[in-house]
Amino acid sequence: MDIRLYNTLTGTKDRFTPLSKGVVGMYHCGPTVYNYPHIGNLRAYIFADTLKRMFLHAGYRVHQVINITDVGHLVSDGDDGEDKVEKMAREQHKTSQEIAAYYTDVFLANLRDLNIDTRNTHFPRASEHVPEQIRMIEALEKKGYTYRTSDGIYFDTARFPAYGALGHIDLSGLREGERIGINTEKRNSTDFALWKFSSTGTKRQQEWSSPWGTGFPGWHIECSAMSTKYLGDTFDIHTGGIDHIPVHHQNEIAQSESATGKPFVRYWMHSAFVNLSGVKMAKSAGTFLTLDELKRRGYSPLAYRYLILSARYSSPIDFSDTSMEAAARGYTSILRSTEKLVSVEPIPSHSSYATKIDEFISDDINTAGILALIPEILGNSSLRPGEKRSLIETIDALTGLDLLKKPSRIPKEISLLLEKRNEAKSKKDWKTADALRTEIQDLGYEVMDTKTGQEVRKI
Numbered sequence: 001m002d003i004r005l006y007n008t009l010t011g012t013k014d015r016f017t018p019l020s021k022g023v024v025g026m027y028h029c030g031p032t033v034y035n036y037p038h039i040g041n042l043r044a045y046i047f048a049d050t051l052k053r054m055f056l057h058a059g060y061r062v063h064q065v066i067n068i069t070d071v072g073h074l075v076s077d078g079d080d081g082e083d084k085v086e087k088m089a090r091e092q093h094k095t096s097q098e099i100a101a102y103y104t105d106v107f108l109a110n111l112r113d114l115n116i117d118t119r120n121t122h123f124p125r126a127s128e129h130v131p132e133q134i135r136m137i138e139a140l141e142k143k144g145y146t147y148r149t150s151d152g153i154y155f156d157t158a159r160f161p162a163y164g165a166l167g168h169i170d171l172s173g174l175r176e177g178e179r180i181g182i183n184t185e186k187r188n189s190t191d192f193a194l195w196k197f198s199s200t201g202t203k204r205q206q207e208w209s210s211p212w213g214t215g216f217p218g219w220h221i222e223c224s225a226m227s228t229k230y231l232g233d234t235f236d237i238h239t240g241g242i243d244h245i246p247v248h249h250q251n252e253i254a255q256s257e258s259a260t261g262k263p264f265v266r267y268w269m270h271s272a273f274v275n276l277s278g279v280k281m282a283k284s285a286g287t288f289l290t291l292d293e294l295k296r297r298g299y300s301p302l303a304y305r306y307l308i309l310s311a312r313y314s315s316p317i318d319f320s321d322t323s324m325e326a327a328a329r330g331y332t333s334i335l336r337s338t339e340k341l342v343s344v345e346p347i348p349s350h351s352s353y354a355t356k357i358d359e360f361i362s363d364d365i366n367t368a369g370i371l372a373l374i375p376e377i378l379g380n381s382s383l384r385p386g387e388k389r390s391l392i393e394t395i396d397a398l399t400g401l402d403l404l405k406k407p408s409r410i411p412k413e414i415s416l417l418l419e420k421r422n423e424a425k426s427k428k429d430w431k432t433a434d435a436l437r438t439e440i441q442d443l444g445y446e447v448m449d450t451k452t453g454q455e456v457r458k459i
């Protein structure tokens with residue numbers, strides 16, 4: 001398969017060739033586990049999963065790493081302010097470890113709900129890779145890339161001429177900002193902390209001794225240390241949301257290439273935002289929705305996955321009740337049609353659809369093109385059911401939409417609860433309807449309200 005991917009580094013759609021034949025190494029910037037991931041964050045992992053599914057379909061072995069940031073990400077997203085995890089721990093009277101463990105579990109449960117394939121995916125924690133991060137900072141120090149300020153060890157970006165090359169970031173604005181300056185000890189405004197000292201007189205919950213003093217690693221160094229540890233000094237693909245282009249990914253490149261003396265990543269790919277009323281969904285602004293909230297509203301996580309895949313990963317998506325409802329209806333109607341194929345024996349299809357599927361997915365992951373093929377395939381009378389079945393199987397493997405699930409038999413007690421809920425709804429008794437939904441959910445089924453009535457699926 002001739003795979004072409006838009007590479008932020010070159011600014012063009014490039015033909016993909018792997019570093020080692022038949023294998024692809026991918027790193028995806030993971031969540032900071034201090035709060036619930038919002039459905040915008042989850043888009044980044046649906047994208048990572050779609051890339052993985054494409055490579056598996058094309059016959060590659062896939063090494064995939066998603067890091068878990070459980071230390072060092074400060075509330076400012078820069079080098080100042082409190083650590084997000086420690087702050088939440090203080091507010092909730094918990095330990096940092098408890099906070100990180102709880103939200104890591106939530107994240108992993110969200111990935112399961114979204115049918116994200118985590119086989120062979122590593123989830124390394126920043127707090128468990130502090131020696132690796134210290135070693136990388138030592139390597140940078142030895143080569144003269146670092147300097148010390150009163151609050152930490154910093155990377156001198158002026159010593160890395162390619163700084164700003166990814167996405168062609170104009171640094172003049174950033175450098176100018178420095179003259180007004182927040183941290184006057186920084187040599188350049190783009191410089192960033194590699195190691196932060198624990199403030200004198202305070203004991204952090206997570207701190208380590210280092211050659212420079214007790215403290216904790218800066219946010220960016222974990223990605224360089226863990227990606228190169230698991231994937232090698234140079235690897236194939238690195239992804240993240242577009243907000244990571246101007247700072248986090250520039251910093252990753254600067255510190256990795258300076259430490260190893262080798263190119264860091266061959267293809268950089270960035271997924272666009274999920275917006276709410278035109279504004280980026282963000283935890284800090286409090287304008288966000290979680291996957292559990294979507295479920296409470298009666299939407300299946302896979303209907304959300306369907307919504308995300310209906311646009312290309314690089315186009316922003318405006319999330320609204322209307323777009324979610326339309327996606328849920330579209331997804332349910334596809335499931336109703338594919339149900340007929342569940343017990344059909346697949347027959348390999350030599351139709352042009354098989355080629356079209358490959359062309360769409362290998363053309364910079366055009367999932368929208370693939371979804372548009374589904375009704376065409378299902379409605380095409382010249383295809384035998386077995387051919388339809390095998391084409392839908394391929395689409396299922398690429399999209400992860402679980403299109404060929406056996407319809408589960410609904411137990412009697414669930415049907416009774418559904419009837420009661422229907423009654424409550426017709427009386428506009430939303431409180432009872434919601435309570436019944438929870439009861440049904442506790443028994444392992446989820447209810448979706450669609451235009452044609454209640455739909456129920458086994459969770």
Ligand code: AMP
Pocket residue numbers: 029030031032039040041042043044239240241242243244271272273274275280281282
């Ligand atoms: P964080 O947990 O904040 O480090 O973010 C995890 C991932 O979600 C990163 O790849 C971000 O770029 C991405 N992200 C953050 N906000 C949004 C959004 N509104 N829509 C899509 N992706 C986002």
Ligand code: ZN
Pocket residue numbers: 028029030223248252
């Ligand atoms: Zn990262």
